Amino acid sequence: GALERMSILALGIMPYISASIIVQLMSTVIPSLEALKKEGEQGKRKINQYTRQGTLLLAVVQAVGMCAGLIGQGITLSSGLAFYIPAVTSLVAGTMFLMWLGEQITERGIGNGISMIIFAGIVAGLPKLIMQSVSSVDNGQTSLIGLVIFGLLSLGVLAAIVFIEKAQCRIPVNYAQKQQGRRIFTAQQTHLPLKINMAGVIPAIFASSLLLFPASLGQWVGSADPNAGLIKRSLQDLALVLSPGQPLYLVLFGALIIFFCYFYTA
Known part of the structure; x- marks a missing residue:
């Protein structure tokens, strides 16, 4: 396919x-x-x-x-x-x-630009995913209640992401009263808005691209073969361990996101 x-x-x-x-x-x-x-x-x-x-x-x-x-x-x-x-x-x-x-x-x-292109690729696959979900409900492979719960959870996660992305830490800033010539400026109070998530979505993109590289190497050397060389088998095993959903992948993915968030914010 x-x-x-x-x-x-x-x-x-x-x-x-x-x-x-x-x-x-x-x-x-x-x-x-x-x-x-x-x-x-x-x-x-x-x-x-x-x-x-x-x-x-x-x-x-x-x-x-x-x-x-x-x-x-x-x-x-x-x-x-x-x-x-x-x-x-x-x-x-x-x-x-x-x-x-x-x-x-x-x-x-x-x-x-990078985020928009990746977003376009994700959105382009949504119609097919929706049709597959509807088809699985019709065939009895998935319950309607389970599909509705999954949809509500997805909306909740999306709302939380938008909330965190738009959240700000407002630092109070006070301006003392001052005089310039004959003009007197009264004391003012305002705030300095700082985004909670200054790095945006870039850390997640960078982390996924780094973890995708071993999987690409595994695909380049072909399918698993008992007669393959040690390097080929090692690359294939590494690609399998670092495939999405595996425990090591999730741990490294989270660690890389934290690292790139610190790298960009600092």
């Missing part, structure tokens, strides 16, 4: 997210990058350029890995450069287009 829907956008925006993680983490340990962050708009443009270059490099590596995985499954007509060159070029072009689209969304003030 997944191969039937495969397109030039198969790599998605993940290479760009991974490159952003690498550049931003390196900016805390490399003095030259740290200095660029303090140079204002000019330094920001240079860092964005490094991020684009890293995106291109990671997209090429991931595209080659994806093509190798397809060849390993025996579903391609060719296994040489005649397949690699057009396939890798198409996949990389798709990722670079998404990167450009995300930057345009951000620059034009519509919202965070």
Whole structure:
């Protein structure tokens, strides 16, 4: 089913997210990058350029890995450069287009480009998910009460997320009475609003992209094979342990979210 829907956008925006993680983490340990962050708009443009270059490099590596995985499954007509060159070029072009689209969304003030693209991908799958849920109720696989409870819980979680995202910590600020020339300004009291969740959704996106990488490696080396090499079996076992829903995945996911929240807020 997944191969039937495969397109030039198969790599998605993940290479760009991974490159952003690498550049931003390196900016805390490399003095030259740290200095660029303090140079204002000019330094920001240079860092964005490094991020684009890293995106291109990671997209090429991931595209080659994806093509190798397809060849390993025996579903391609060719296994040489005649397949690699057009396939890798198409996949990389798709990722670079998404990167450009995300930057345009951000620059034009519509919202965070990365978040908007990921949100669009999630929303695009909702109609199919709703139809599957209705079909499972009709077939008796799921009870109607259970589906209603799940829907109410989902709405409750969504409301809690919106509440936390919009929550503010208001710090009181007092202005003393002062005089300028003949004008006297009375004392005023206001507040400084600080968001509770300053990092937004970026920590969750970064954490999921890091944990997705081992699963991608496991897919590239193909399905489990007793005769496979030690490295291949290790990658496949690692991908299985770090698959969504596993205990280790949940622990690492939470720890990475906390780390990136602290990293962005600090």
